[in-house]
Amino acid sequence: MASATSAATKIKEGLLQISWDAPRNRVNSGLVYVNYNVSHNTGKPTQTQINVSTLITKCFDTCVLTCKMENGQQIILEMEIQITKKHVKQSELETISVYATKDRMQQKMTLDQSKWTATWNVPTNSGCQQCTTRTNCNYCGREIPFSFDILIDVIPDSVISLKRGSQHVLDHLSNLWNTKTLSDVTFNCKKNSIKAHTLILASGSPVLAAMFQHNFKENQEKVVLIKEIEPNVFEELLCYIYTGRFNGSGRNVDVAELFVAADKYAVEALKEECALILSRKLKVENASQYLVLAHLHNSPKLHEASLDFISKNAKAICSRKDWMEIIKNYPELCFQATQLILGL
Missing domain, CATH: 3.30.710.10 (Potassium Channel Kv1.1; Chain A)
Structure with a gap:
């Protein structure tokens, strides 16, 4: 089972960076906590705090990172602080800016009480129905963790x-x-x-x-x-x-x-x-074309997405003229698609 890793680094005074790799296969099944421990009997993860007291001193000493998938459509990152100083005012927390980056997309996390939150949309067709039968999935990256970089800025x-x-x-x-x-x-x-x-x-x-x-x-x-x-x-x-x-x-x-x-x-x-954009635009009329493109230009992401889409829409796609061209010119692609359609 994949493990979660994290590291906190002081960039300069008042600025802390946390890098976190959250195991994707746990996110898909519910919640993932940094440095979690999982009981094989209950399957329930337990929370573990990141100690940042030697790196940052304003308002809090520790924080807990949580990553979850909501309805298979959104990835939600949460950072909740453990307030250790007395008489901390909400206005003091509001002066702290937290930025989260995933897949080179940075956004400012929103604060609610003592919890900061950031949300990313999951690309269309990001799920892979073959994950239950494949140990390594090139498309959904089941063994590859979600990677986050969090910047905590206590100096405006x-x-x-x-x-x-x-x-x-x-x-x-x-x-x-x-x-x-x-x-x-x-x-x-x-x-x-x-x-x-x-x-x-x-x-x-x-x-x-x-x-x-x-x-x-x-x-x-x-x-x-x-x-x-x-x-x-x-x-x-x-x-x-x-x-x-x-x-x-x-x-x-x-x-x-x-x-x-x-x-x-x-x-x-x-x-x-481009491969990601094309994966989101897959439809019956272009699935065969995109499968060939992925094959000719070595794109595992688009290749897996196209095969998955074709397997789910086989009746409509396999009766088209462009699919007949694939059978004729790219028999190996036809064979791969047939395996998925038959569930082999």
């Missing part, structure tokens, strides 16, 4: 100061992307010319880094011809390298095309984001 604006530092850099990169100041390479994509900076692109794409580092024609002329990718898709790829942001709807970009482009240029973080 200290977290904001840290965020301003990273935001400062991000703003400069966004400004470079928008203004193209001192750009040194041009991508000719159909009738569009897109200017960029080789050093920034090389830091985000090993494929582009190799192109610019070696004695290729593109490196000498600093002009790159892009034939197989639509201009708005390639522009979104480059923008992601600069800013790390993609909302799935900017510039009316086809996410499937962006997924292919991200794989071609080895921008793995973007590829993963």
